[in-house]
Amino acid sequence: MRKLTVIRNKSNTARFSSMRVFAEDEENGNINLYGVKCRLLGTLKNGASATYEISEKSAEILFVGSSFSWKHDLPEGEEDVVLEGEVVSISGVGRAFAVKGDESQIEEVSQRIRSKNTKRSTLIRVLAILLVCAAVGITLFRVFRKNKPKDFTFGELTVTLDESFRTESVDVAHAPAIPEVYNSDYSMFVYEYPIIFYSGLEIITVKDFALHFIGSNSLECDGLKEENGLLYVEHEHYFEEYNDTQYYVSFFYKGNESFWMLDFSTHEPGAHRGEITERASTVRFAERAAIEAKDIIIEEFTITLNTGFELVSDEDDEYIYRDPDMVVYVYKMGPSGKEYGTDMMFPTMADYAQTIIEAWELECDGTKEKDGLTYCEYTYIYEDSSTLHFTSFFFKGEKNYWIVEFGTRSAGERRDEIFEYARSVRFTHAVAAIK
The missing domain is CATH 2.60.40.2890 (Domain of unknown function DUF5300)
Incomplete structure (x- = not known):
């Protein structure tokens, strides 16, 4: 090592x-x-x-x-x-x-992406001038001949375009490849953002992701828009070195494993707008594979979740797991006292839970009991006014107290599943690494 x-x-x-x-x-x-x-x-x-x-x-x-x-x-x-x-x-x-x-590779990525749009834009303009005399003939040709639909698949995402589109990719060392699909009218860039990237609890829905993306990339736009169930944003970018402006319509999606963005690029504002929206509405995702159970082991603590959960953070005795729609916090708290031959300050789990509720200033209806589990429920409001609903369970091991919190966007969401996970918690004397 x-x-x-x-x-x-x-x-x-x-x-x-x-x-x-x-x-x-x-x-x-x-x-x-x-x-x-x-x-x-x-x-x-x-x-x-x-x-x-x-x-x-x-x-x-x-x-x-x-x-x-x-x-x-x-x-x-x-x-x-x-x-x-x-x-x-x-x-x-x-x-x-x-x-x-890595500065040279960074500039290469940036130039490759910019040049693809701007060079193709210039070529399209030249061709438009050369073909202007044939405009009537081209129009009639399109009336009688329509390109056949064609599916393009990227990971779990499939979108239907037509046979006029070609596929390339911005593939540069040190950076993930960015697929590009284009024809003579416009380009579509495909961006994938694995959900595992976002351990922050405020990013769960596709709208959460879209707003986060707009803010984190400082997009100058009129804000997030919605049309026929599609979330999108319109923006533009001026490339000084090419004296060219590209106009973008970016659509946001959430699959089973990743958030996705389809970035449609044209050289005129509003060009092919109806067709682009129609293309964007064809997006669908592969069915999620069967999910199996797996044990998460942290020292004396074990909980059984499903394989859809991934570890996204493990700092200062705080472990965060998440799947596309739920986040799970596991907190290793102070010693339980059994190793010292005493139960210390808390004769019951309800007493300990109430102490935590008061210390953390949780706004809830106090502790509850179900199936031998001690828990509480509360809603957390973030700075951007978004909310998450938590169900928090309290446990006592041989050496430490433990708290497990399940966060979902809606109150009561996946409730039976949450209690099944909580019932799976058990403790051992063996110390094992995290799986």
């Missing part, structure tokens, strides 16, 4: 407050990011640093934050490694943490 130290230099990125660090690990990885089997090393706040143990094998290190991830290739070796960097803005993509020395 060797040590990897990551230094995150402080920068003005209020919406990029937490960054997760993943390492490629074919043997022990439990998260799949862009086809790479990874394990979570930890979370870094703005201006912080941390040291992790990693294999001596060559590996990809992924830095995941607001809306885009950046990959750094780490060669095989025995020497300890230090990676220093900061969050930067990549034009056409968003913000990402980039390691010092």
Whole structure:
């Protein structure tokens, strides 16, 4: 084993407050990011640093934050490694943490994305001038010949376009490939944002994600819009080096594993608007695979969740797991006293729970009992006025008290499932690593 130290230099990125660090690990990885089997090393706040143990094998290190991830290739070796960097803005993509020395690749990503739009836009204009005399003939041709529909699939997402579209990708080292589908009229870029990226409880629905994306990328627009069940935003970007403006309509979706954005790009405002909306409405997702149970083991504590939950943070005795629609907090609290031959301050679980409710200032109706479980229910309001509803369970192990909180967007959502998870909690004397 060797040590990897990551230094995150402080920068003005209020919406990029937490960054997760993943390492490629074919043997022990439990998260799949862009086809790479990874394990979570930890979370870094703005201006912080941390040291992790990693294999001596060559590996990809992924830095995941607001809306885009950046990959750094780490060669095989025995020497300890230090990676220093900061969050930067990549034009056409968003913000990402980039390691010092990767600046040329960052600029390459930005230029590749910009040049694809602007060069194709210029070509379209030239062709339009050359073909203006044939406009009537082209119109008649389109009346009698319509391109056949054609499905394009990217991971779990499928969209129906037609046979006139071609597929390319902005594929640059150190960055995930960005698929592009285009014809002579407009382009469509496909962006995937795995739900595992967003451990923050405020991002659960597709609307949560869309608002977060608009804010984190500082899009100058008229806000999020909705039409026929589609969430979208309209914005534009001027590329000074090409003296060209691109106009975008960005549609947001939520699949089983990821949030998605389809970015339609034209060289005229409102061009092909009806057709673009029609294309966007054809998006559908593959059915979710059968979900099995798995044990989460943290020292003496074990809980059985389903395989849809992934670990997104484990700092300071606080463990966060989430699936697309629910977040689970596991807190390791103070000692229970059994190891000292006494039950200490709390004769019952209800007494302990009430103490926590008062200490955390939870607005609830007090403790409740069901199936031998002690719990409470409350609603948390975030700064942006969004809410999450929590069901919190209190447990006592051989060494420590434990609290497990289940958060959902709606009160009562997945209630039976939540209680089934809570009933699965048990304690052992053995100390085991987190699975």
